[in-house]
Amino acid sequence: MQSFTKSQELLKRELQVSPLAAQTFSKSYRYFCQGIAPSYMDHGEGCYIYDVDGNKFIDYMCALGPITVGYNEPSINEAVIKQVNKFASGSLQSELEVELAEKLCQIVPCAEMVRFVKNGGDATTAAIRLARAYTGRDMVLMSGYHGMHDWSIGASENHKGVPEAVRKLTMNFTYNDLNDLEDKLKQHEVAAVILEPIQSNGPQEGFLQGVKELAHKYGALLVFDEVVSGFRYALGGGSELCGVVPDMAAFGKGMANGYPISAVAGRKEILQQIEHGVFVSTTFGGDSISMAAALATIKILEQPGFYEHITKIGTMQRDGIAELIKKYDLGDVLSVSGMPAHAGVSFEGHGSLNYLDIQSVYSQTMIENGILVFAIYNLNKSHTEKEAKAYIEATDKAFALIKEAVEKDSLEGILRGGRVDPVFKRNIK
Incomplete structure (x- = not known):
């Protein structure tokens, strides 16, 4: 019992x-x-x-x-302990930072450069900031969940505390509905179209390629939020699985088998804006413990x-x-x-x-x-x-x-505890 x-x-x-x-x-x-x-x-x-x-x-x-x-995977533990005995975050970066960035550029289809942060929402937010700077536009179209930052959560039902002016800069579009996306691209000058590439049963035939074509047709960048899909469906995420390469992609979650790390990856000319005034910088972005875990994890994921x-x-x-x-x-x-x-x-x-x-x-x-x-x-x-x-x-x-x-038509005699009451839930009539 x-x-x-x-x-x-x-x-x-x-x-x-x-x-x-x-x-x-x-x-x-x-x-x-x-x-x-x-x-x-x-x-x-x-x-x-x-x-x-x-x-x-x-x-x-x-x-x-x-x-x-x-x-408790032994090889990952070993890699982490080895780095723990050196340092976690230091006054200079670790050589693991170079190795992991090179590895991601090898396995992620869109990755010509990479920037490390900590949470998935950090990576999607970095991508949106880079897209806005690159295009000179403010509006964002999104499909899916992209983290707690104002630009994203402001377009959800959980927007309390997000300024109205910020909320107006992001709009949802319907997954697997190219007509809905194009209607909204026509109405606004859009900086980025960001979506989770794999939702529910996945994209309909031609949907992701259609999203890419429409985004570029109307002058927007395409961003894949691979925080969930990355390293879970394929090594290169939904992009590899579906054969569609975005301008940028955000990764997190499965990269390091539970250690906290995320990254924004993409075209070099977009990421290089970080050298020229686009601020994407965090104290723990170069945390060497998580990077050691990520390299050890990817080595396992690469196995046939x-x-x-x-x-x-x-x-x-x-x-x-x-x-x-x-x-x-x-x-x-x-x-x-x-x-x-x-x-x-x-x-x-x-x-x-x-x-x-x-x-x-x-x-x-x-x-x-x-x-x-x-x-x-x-x-x-x-x-x-x-x-x-x-x-x-x-x-x-x-x-x-x-x-x-x-x-x-009753839970009497069946449910012994309290009912589930999730933070995110549908309207109950």
Whole structure:
């Protein structure tokens, strides 16, 4: 029987001193059923994590994407420890900075030069600043999530605190809809079109090439936000996978197997503006520990068969979800979407139950069966068919309970803890 006593004690303490008790929204306790889920991790090994109460879980969150190889990977640990014994951030840069920049220029299709920062949002923001300087324009069109900085989050529902003048400079366009993009390019002088190249089930045939052609036709630069897709679908990210080369790309998350590093990469004449007045500079941009981790991680990702393995396991899980939705006749409540390495379940309301009620049943059941996942899963090298089968078995149990809840039109006797209450959520009617 799982116990979460220590997690609950730590959560109570942290809520007194830190909002949401997590430094990342999507790691907050609110994303799980309160009282019956872990909040604090003690250690990890491969694709398994152990919480502070000693509970063991197969981890399908992978730290929201950064864990591409697995926890406690010996070769990465060795590289990090070697550099720790030298210095982390110093008064001069590390030679690792040169090696990593050269490596990215070899494997990233658009990379002629690279600038390192820390978070994914730092990299996308650097790209937008460079694009605005290069084009002499201010307006940005975006599709997807690009971080917490004002230019991006100001165009979302979570724009509180962002000046109206800033909000007017960014507009969303619809993924896989070239007509919508062109309509907005016609209406505004746009500096950059930025998008996550792989969203949901991926781009429709010709979409990304069409985005590139339209952006250039109307004088804008094309930026791929590869923070999620980079190093997860292919070594060179969505650009390599789909065969479309943008003017710039932002990378982060999976580059260093959990160590904090990101980068903006792109054409030399654009990046060289940093030498001529475009300010992209951070104290920890040259952190040598994360660079050591990144080089060691990329060495593993370059090994033959890495991405074929991820795709095989992901396909097994995605197909398993689809079959279970049919088994329980839940097509009006559940759906599966995403490409194999980053896919999962979507929820809809039914009767008096809203989509978060349905998701809560799913979340509770997966935790009870030793699976740590929100809805969309991430994979790393250490996930095997054994873990995939455990995931599918847990999903079967979750869907059976969802079917019961839908038929009863009630969570009574099914949900034991609080409902999930994510920071980012759809409107509930």
